[in-house]
Amino acid sequence: xxxxxxxxxxxxxxxxxxxxxxxxxxxxxxxxxxxxxxxxxxxxxxxxxxxxxxxxxxxxxxxxxxxxxxxxxxxxxxxxxxxxxxxxxxxxxxxxxxxxxxxxxxxxxxxxxxxxxxxxxxxxxxxxxxxxxxxxxxxxxxxxxxxxxxxxxxxxxxxxxxxxxxxxxxxxxxxxxxxxxxxxxxxxxxxxxxxxxxxxxxxxxxxxxxxxxxxxxxxxxxxxxxxxxxxxxxxxxxxxxxxxxxxxxxxxxxxxxxxxxxxxxxxxxxxxxxxxxxxxxxxxxxxxx
Amino acid sequence: xxxxxxxxxxxxxxxxxxxxxxxxxxxxxxxxxxxxxxxxxxxxxxxxxxxxxxxxxxxxxxxxxxxxxxxxxxxxxxxxxxxxxxxxxxxxxxxxxxxxxxxxxxxxxxxxxxxxxxxxxxxxxxxxxxxxxxxxxxxxxxxxxxxxxxxxxxxxxxxxxxxxxxxxxxxxxxxxxxxxxxxxxxxxxxxxxxxxxxxxxxxxxxxxxxxxxxxxxxxxxxxxxxxxxxxxxxxxxxxxxxxxxxxxxxxxxxxxxxxxxxxxxxxxxxxxxxxxxxxxxxxxxxxxxxxx
Amino acid sequence: xxxxxxxxxxxxxxxxxxxxxxxxxxxxxxxxxxxxxxxxxxxxxxxxxxxxxxxxxxxxxxxxxxxxxxxxxxxxxxxxxxxxxxxxxxxxxxxxxxxxxxxxxxxxxxxxxxxxxxxxxxxxxxxxxxxxxxxxxxxxxxxxxxxxxxxxxxxxxxxxxxxxxxxxxxxxxxxxxxxxxxxxxxxxxxxxxxxxxxxxxxxxxxxxxxxxxxxxxxxxxxxxxxxxxxxx
Numbered sequence: 022x023x024x025x026x027x028x029x030x031x032x033x034x035x036x037x038x039x040x041x042x043x044x045x046x047x048x049x050x051x052x053x054x055x056x057x058x059x060x061x062x063x064x065x066x067x068x069x070x071x072x073x074x075x076x077x078x079x080x081x082x083x084x085x086x087x088x089x090x091x092x093x094x095x096x097x098x099x100x101x102x103x104x105x106x107x108x109x110x111x112x113x114x115x116x117x118x119x120x121x122x123x124x125x126x127x128x129x130x131x132x133x134x135x136x137x138x139x140x141x142x143x144x145x146x147x148x149x150x151x152x153x154x155x156x157x158x159x160x161x162x163x164x165x166x167x168x169x170x171x172x173x174x175x176x177x178x179x180x181x182x183x184x185x186x187x188x189x190x191x192x193x194x195x196x197x198x199x200x201x202x203x204x205x206x207x208x209x210x211x212x213x214x215x216x217x218x219x220x221x222x223x224x225x226x227x228x229x230x231x232x233x234x235x236x237x238x239x240x241x242x243x244x245x246x247x248x249x250x251x252x253x254x255x256x257x258x259x260x261x262x263x264x265x266x267x268x269x270x271x272x273x274x275x276x277x278x279x280x281x282x283x284x285x286x287x288x289x290x291x292x293x294x295x296x297x298x299x300x301x302x303x304x305x306x307x308x309x310x
Numbered sequence: 311x312x313x314x315x316x317x318x319x320x321x322x323x324x325x326x327x328x329x330x331x332x333x334x335x336x337x338x339x340x341x342x343x344x345x346x347x348x349x350x351x352x353x354x355x356x357x358x359x360x361x362x363x364x365x366x367x368x369x370x371x372x373x374x375x376x377x378x379x380x381x382x383x384x385x386x387x388x389x390x391x392x393x394x395x396x397x398x399x400x401x402x403x404x405x406x407x408x409x410x411x412x413x414x415x416x417x418x419x420x421x422x423x424x425x426x427x428x429x430x431x432x433x434x435x436x437x438x439x440x441x442x443x444x445x446x447x448x449x450x451x452x453x454x455x456x457x458x459x460x461x462x463x464x465x466x467x468x469x470x471x472x473x474x475x476x477x478x479x480x481x482x483x484x485x486x487x488x489x490x491x492x493x494x495x496x497x498x499x500x501x502x503x504x505x506x507x508x509x510x511x512x513x514x515x516x517x518x519x520x521x522x523x524x525x526x527x528x529x530x531x532x533x534x535x536x537x538x539x540x541x542x543x544x545x546x547x548x549x550x551x552x553x554x555x556x557x558x559x560x561x562x563x564x565x566x567x568x569x570x571x572x573x574x575x576x577x578x579x580x581x582x583x584x585x586x587x588x589x590x591x592x593x594x595x596x597x598x599x600x601x602x
Numbered sequence: 603x604x605x606x607x608x609x610x611x612x613x614x615x616x617x618x619x620x621x622x623x624x625x626x627x628x629x630x631x632x633x634x635x636x637x638x639x640x641x642x643x644x645x646x647x648x649x650x651x652x653x654x655x656x657x658x659x660x661x662x663x664x665x666x667x668x669x670x671x672x673x674x675x676x677x678x679x680x681x682x683x684x685x686x687x688x689x690x691x692x693x694x695x696x697x698x699x700x701x702x703x704x705x706x707x708x709x710x711x712x713x714x715x716x717x718x719x720x721x722x723x724x725x726x727x728x729x730x731x732x733x734x735x736x737x738x739x740x741x742x743x744x745x746x747x748x749x750x751x752x753x754x755x756x757x758x759x760x761x762x763x764x765x766x767x768x769x770x771x772x773x774x775x776x777x778x779x780x781x782x783x784x785x786x787x788x789x790x791x792x793x794x795x796x797x798x799x800x801x802x803x804x805x806x807x808x809x810x811x812x813x814x815x816x817x818x819x820x821x822x823x824x825x826x827x828x829x830x831x832x833x834x
Contacts, residue, residue: 115588122580129573200672203705298388
């Protein structure tokens with residue numbers, strides 16, 4: 022029983038990071054109607070900038086976070102300008118493939134600057150896990166869950182309690198009607214992209230300080246996890262993204278316990294495939310592609 | 311021709327199969343993030359056939375293509391009614407499942423005192439069929455390009471036929487095609503299977519050229535490339551994906567100066583090109599005008 | 603007030619507007635008639651900024667607005683009630699109205715009260731999701747939403763399409779009131795009878811071009827209607 026609880030706890034922590042990644046993907050998908058396949062790579066790029074800073078300067082975590090945040094948001098802006106803005110009235114496939122192409126750029130620049138396969142990254146918390154009865158609770162996990170809750174709350178407040186948020190919801194609901202109501206869809210897109218990048222940077226920072234390392238695979242990894250979580254929760258739904266992320270974390274934690282790491286990943290993909298194939302009702306597969 | 315040039319040309323040919331497989335899907339309106347898996351299935355199947363069972367290469371290629379077609383059909387059959395990004399995500403999920411399956415595949419036989427066969431994440435080495443038979447690099451190059459051109463011709467001929475027009479119609483407006491009596495699902499299934507076979511053929515040849523394959527070769531990044539080639543080379547003609555592959559490997563890898571920056575240059579090229587020509591260099595408009 | 607010269611809008615190779623020229627005088631009600639496929643909706647969408655013209659000019663109060671984005675068009679004082687209503691389905695009626703007044707910085711409650719007065723059915727449903735309204739109610743909502751921006755020029759694309767006769771009357775009564783209060787109106791209308799009753803001026807569009815321009819009395823009503831419905 023305590024194994025089950027322990028796995029649940031670990032799963033929630035991982036799920037919290039997936040929820041944030043999925044949230045970022047979904048914000049961009051909701052507003053632009055396209056998947057940004059450079060989302061993870063921009064986060065990886067930011068992580069590399071922070072790692073480079075950490076290797077060359079003695080600075081605290083706060084500065085490293087600022088570096089990562091700024092770099093990721095700038096990288097996101099680069100992607101928005103080059104891969105999404107030019108195709109706003111055009112082909113979604115062109116936009117997505119263009120975002121793929123920029124992924125190649127991020128990965129190569131990162132590995133040219135820091136060529137090794139793995140770099141150490143300062144830890145979020147130097148101490149050990151805290152015992153809680155029969156369970157062990159890692160402080161990093163608590164921080165991850167807490168930050169995720171805070172960010173979800175902030176995003177909710179932004180969308181439902183501000184004028185900008187109303188404009189965002191309008192664009193998500195019907196972009197043409199939004200334009201006719203006097204809302205600038207390009208302006209909303211740019212700002213949402215920046216917000217999504219920022220959320221990704223937070224998630225990524227917590228991930229690399231928890232794992233205490235940075236690898237070039239971070240880009241691929243966070244893209245796959247984010248996409249998976251977003252799809253599981255129903256493409257285009259913001260609450261779905263959060264639920265999908267938590268669900269993915271829980272499924273992974275429990276299946277890893279019984280099946281090992283590779284089958285754990287296999288199971289997640291299999292689940293998504295099956296849900297898509299049967300067109301599970303919350304997945305919105307019947308509405309526009 | 312020096313060895314380096316032969317190598318570059320061979321690589322262009324090999325990767326063109328992958329580009330072609332994405333091309334036939336794109337013109338029929340499907341976006342796939344999973345072609346890399348069929349490439350991998352072809353590679354593993356052909357490698358196993360020749361390295362572990364000493365079967366001849368032509369048979370190995372046939373098995374690879376059958377495997378690729380079957381796998382693709384298996385993926386497509388339950389997901390045919392999904393549109394756009396949903397179908398693409400289903401192919402991505404399937405491709406990752408295949409890649410994990412490669413990571414879990416441990417199957418080796420004793421041959422001549424050595425263990426030969428796929429060894430999970432350690433990869434599959436010793437696919438030396440063509441080298442053991444003394445096939446020269448130039449000869450292999452000729453084989454790759456003969457096969458490639460045969461299929462290019464086949465696709466070109468198909469595109470000029472009624473089937474080709476139907477495919478493009480389905481790609482442009484599936485509802486309209488359906489209302490005109492086209493069995494859209496059956497056609498898509500056939501096209502996906504064909505694309506799987508094409509990718510697998512490339513994979514089979516790739517395995518024998520490289521002699522070593524590992525699961526990491528067949529990740530999403532390869533799938534990204536497979537989509538990029540037809541999209542920058544042009545969706546208007548079957549030569550489009552070849553042009554895209556030639557641009558990536560030929561110009562960038564062939565020019566030693568740019569070699570270390572290949573992905574930066576290629577990535578930037580793709581993104582910029584798509585702004586001005588969202589359907590590639592040799593897009594339908596250009597091809598139409600050239601024909602006149 | 604609105605001056606359009608040789609406007610060409612195309613979808614790929616197909617030109618939906620083949621060179622449209624017309625003028626809308628300030629304070630008038632102008633009606634655009636024509637058969638289906640003539641390009642009337644394309645013209646409205648182009649003026650509103652949803653579509654970009656390939657050639658030609660659109661001038662509003664002397665300023666060239668052709669090709670600008672829809673939010674800029676709204677800022678200049680033009681609002682479109684589109685064909686197919688285009689409401690925000692997962693937002694409430696009230697939120698839809700607030701969205702219509704997005705660019706305004708002042709208090710919107712007086713306008714909302716007035717609109718609720720004109721369309722009491724919307725008031726009843728003010729916290730209902732717009733996607734659950736009937737067709738007629740959505741149309742009322744679309745009109746009300748466009749009015750929230752207090753436009754100088756109101757474009758309406760087939761406002762009576764698919765609506766019950768009583769609702770149609772209510773809409774045209776609103777149009778007449780707005781006209782009295784100084785709003786310029788340019789509407790597309792299949793219901794040529796009703797339109798010709800309120801309009802000062804009309805244009806007839808066929809196959810991407812303006813083929814006739816005149817006052818309601820200048821052409822025998824029957825011939826116009828025949829041409830509008832049958833295009834011949």
